Amino acid sequence: MSIDPPAGLRPETLAVAFGYDPQSASGSVKPPIYMTSTFVYPSAQHARDVHQAFFDGTGPLAGAEQHIYARLGHPGLDILEARLAAIDGAEAAVAYSSGMAAHSSIALAFLRPGDSVLHGRPIYGGVDMLYNSVMPQYGCHAAAYLDGTDEAAVHAAADQAMAQGPLKLIIAETPANPTAAIIDLDLMVRLADKIGERQEHRPLVVVDNTLLGPFAQRPIKQGVDLCMTSLTKYCGGHSDLLAGGISGRHGLIDPLKAMRTTWGNHLDPYTAWLVTRSLESVHVRTERAMSNARTVAEFLRDHPKVVGVTYLGFLPEGSRQRAVYDRQCMAAGSTFSFHLGGGEADAFRMLDQLRLLKLAVSLGGSETLICHSASTTHYALSPGQRLEGGITDGTMRLSVGLEHVDDLIADLAQALEAV
Numbered sequence: 001m002s003i004d005p006p007a008g009l010r011p012e013t014l015a016v017a018f019g020y021d022p023q024s025a026s027g028s029v030k031p032p033i034y035m036t037s038t039f040v041y042p043s044a045q046h047a048r049d050v051h052q053a054f055f056d057g058t059g060p061l062a063g064a065e066q067h068i069y070a071r072l073g074h075p076g077l078d079i080l081e082a083r084l085a086a087i088d089g090a091e092a093a094v095a096y097s098s099g100m101a102a103h104s105s106i107a108l109a110f111l112r113p114g115d116s117v118l119h120g121r122p123i124y125g126g127v128d129m130l131y132n133s134v135m136p137q138y139g140c141h142a143a144a145y146l147d148g149t150d151e152a153a154v155h156a157a158a159d160q161a162m163a164q165g166p167l168k169l170i171i172a173e174t175p176a177n178p179t180a181a182i183i184d185l186d187l188m189v190r191l192a193d194k195i196g197e198r199q200e201h202r203p204l205v206v207v208d209n210t211l212l213g214p215f216a217q218r219p220i221k222q223g224v225d226l227c228m229t230s231l232t233k234y235c236g237g238h239s240d241l242l243a244g245g246i247s248g249r250h251g252l253i254d255p256l257k258a259m260r261t262t263w264g265n266h267l268d269p270y271t272a273w274l275v276t277r278s279l280e281s282v283h284v285r286t287e288r289a290m291s292n293a294r295t296v297a298e299f300l301r302d303h304p305k306v307v308g309v310t311y312l313g314f315l316p317e318g319s320r321q322r323a324v325y326d327r328q329c330m331a332a333g334s335t336f337s338f339h340l341g342g343g344e345a346d347a348f349r350m351l352d353q354l355r356l357l358k359l360a361v362s363l364g365g366s367e368t369l370i371c372h373s374a375s376t377t378h379y380a381l382s383p384g385q386r387l388e389g390g391i392t393d394g395t396m397r398l399s400v401g402l403e404h405v406d407d408l409i410a411d412l413a414q415a416l417e418a419v
């Protein structure tokens with residue numbers, strides 16, 4: 001579907017109702033869940049026209065909202081994708097069965113044997129594995145930069161990537177997790193333009209916007225090509241589903257949708273409905289989670305047993321990272337880390353003492369989650385690699401949720417007494 005959102009409406013407004021017409025479903029205020037795998041044609045000629053429109057983009061039904069079989073597309077996907085595109089400020093969007101399904105579809109759609117990829121580090125473990133373990137088996141290469149605000153360092157890494165093959169993708173996950181390192185998206189767009197003059201194809205700039213989400217960082221506005229979001233996290237927001245989305249211009253999203261038909265990794269009708277419903281409230285949920293997170297971060301910063309807090313809101317004034325943060329981010333998010341002075345034993349004692357906070361990986365749900373980074377999310381890294389990313393044996397990642405902040409602080413306070 002490619003109906004443009006009404007001009008002048010803000011993303012918060014579009015999140016509530018855009019992309020669904022109650023007249024299409026007996027006046028139902030909320031969209032129904034279209035639980036079907038296939039769709040009936042009113043006539044044999046209509047069936048032919050639908051297929052012509054889908055495969056050739058021509059004929060009497062070209063551009064019309066029509067369905068054939070749910071793997072190719074279904075009404076729940078149309079609604080979700082229209083809404084996600086509107087919220088992200090993009091022409092179009094495509095939704096997948098998980099965030100990693102979205103990432104791997106980008107890799108398969110835009111890379112060919114011999115091509116190279118540039119990405120920041122640290123980056124989500126699954127994405128690191130995709131570009132450094134899986135795609136090399138298809139003849140693709142990767143190079144990484146460590147400081148995404150350092151123009152010279154990023155250019156050097158890009159040269160390293162280009163020495164291995166044409167650079168096709170520039171991947172930026174910002175802010176990084178759990179280090180809160182920021183990548184300058186304006187710098188990435190400038191870099192792509194420059195590289196476009198040196199080789200046949202301008203590389204695409206792909207941003208993983210999962211950590212801050214569509215209401216605290218707006219990459220499409222900054223000129224990036226594709227904005228990827230794990231909808232599993234803040235957008236889904238209740239730790240009860242997996243989904244992924246990508247927004248961008250038609251020229252990039254349409255081929256991704258066509259290929260999704262062959263990969264078979266579309267989002268199913270029920271989960272699409274759940275995500276659509278969750279998108280209505282993501283801005284208020286994240287606002288509260290972020291204000292809770294600031295209060296918890298301040299409590300931890302002042303606690304004698306905590307040696308450090310890695311929280312975007314505490315980036316030092318005058319630093320390069322701070323300048324990019326002020327330009328690029330509208331809020332500090334609600335996932336951050338803090339560090340205990342002792343080792344694993346101290347950290348485990350504290351974690352086992354918690355009563356309210358839940359010990360689990362993932363982030364962006366309504367409940368507060370905590371995990372010990374070295375033994376869980378970053379288990380597969382060597383101690384040296386972990387230290388490079390600022391992760392010690394006393395590092396804990398917190399995803400602050402929607403509980404009353406005083407209850408969260410009381411639980412952390414009593415657990416810290418065990419240290």
Ligand SMILES: *Cc1c(COP(=O)(O)O)cnc(C)c1O
Pocket residue numbers: 098099100101124126173177208210211230231232233242243244
């Ligand atoms: C969780 C996550 C992903 C992967 O998303 P899934 O929905 O779990 O597949 C990708 N990037 C980031 C930053 C994430 O936090």
